[in-house]
Amino acid sequence: MAHLSQLQKLKLAITVGALVVAAVHVIWPKLAIDAITLGLVVVALLPWLAPLVKSVELPGGLKVELQEVKDAAGKVRNAGLLEPSANPERIEHTFLQVAQRDPNLALAGFRIEIERRLVALCERNGISAKNRGLGYLLRALSEKNLLTPEQSSAIADLASLLDSATHGASVDPAAAQWALDIAPELLESLSRLISPTGPKTFVGAQQPRFAHEGDFWVQE
Known part of the structure; x- marks a missing residue:
C-alpha cells in the first residue's frame, strides 16, 4: 500500500470498514439482510464511484x-x-x-x-x-x-x-x-x-x- 495516495488509502479504509460491519450484521442469525446492510454496501462502493457520479440523492434529500x-x-x-x-x-x-x-x-x-x-x-x-x-x-x-x-x-x-x-x-x-x-x-x-x-x-x-x-x- 506504499504506492497508494492518502486519498486512495482513505477510500480503501472506508470500503473495508463498511464491508466488515455489513458482514458482522449478516453473520448473526437474527440479523437479516435488510436496508441497513444494503446501505452499508452502498457506502462501501461510493468512494470508488465518486469520480463517476455527480450527486447522490438519499431518502429525505432536499x-x-x-x-x-x-x-x-x-x-x-x-x-x-x-x-x-x-x-x-x-x-x-x-x-x-x-x-x-x-x-x-x-x-x-x-x-x-x-x-x-x-x-x-x-x-x-x-x-x-x-x-x-x-x-x-x-x-x-x-x-x-x-x-x-x-x-x-x-x-x-x-x-x-x-x-x-x-x-x-x-x-x-x-x-x-x-x-x-x-x-x-x-x-x-x-x-x-x-x-x-x-x-x-x-x-x-x-x-x-x-x-x-x-x-x-x-x-x-
Whole structure:
C-alpha cells in the first residue's frame, strides 16, 4: 500500500470498514439482510464511484415539490401581493428567459429580484438595508407597518423554497413553472409598494401604513 495516495488509502479504509460491519450484521442469525446492510454496501462502493457520479440523492434529500410551491403561492396571493394594477408595466425579466434551460437558475434570479425590491423599499423608508439578509428586511418592514405580518410571512416562505433551488435542490419542473408563473405579478406588486401607481389589495388585522385612497383592505 506504499504506492497508494492518502486519498486512495482513505477510500480503501472506508470500503473495508463498511464491508466488515455489513458482514458482522449478516453473520448473526437474527440479523437479516435488510436496508441497513444494503446501505452499508452502498457506502462501501461510493468512494470508488465518486469520480463517476455527480450527486447522490438519499431518502429525505432536499427537493422542492409542487404542493410546497402551491401552498407558498397561495399565501402570497391571500396576502394581497398578486393583485395586478390597472395598467401593469410590461417588464421582460431576464431570469424567465432561462427557465426552460435551467429552472434552478431562473428561480435564483426570481429570489434576487424579490430581495432587490425589498432593499429598495427599506431604503425608501429610511431603513438601513446594507449587508442585511432577507429575514432582517422582512422583519424591519413589518415592524414599520410597511408590510403586513401576513405579507412578510408569505414572502419568507416563498423565498425559503427559492433558496433551496438556489443551493442546488432538485426542483419538480411543475413546481418551478408554478413559481415562475407568479413572478411577474409579485415583482410588480413589490415595485408598486416602492412607487405606488394604482390601487392595491391588502389582507391583515391592521391597515398598512402605506395604504392609499382607492386601495382595498380586507380585515381578518
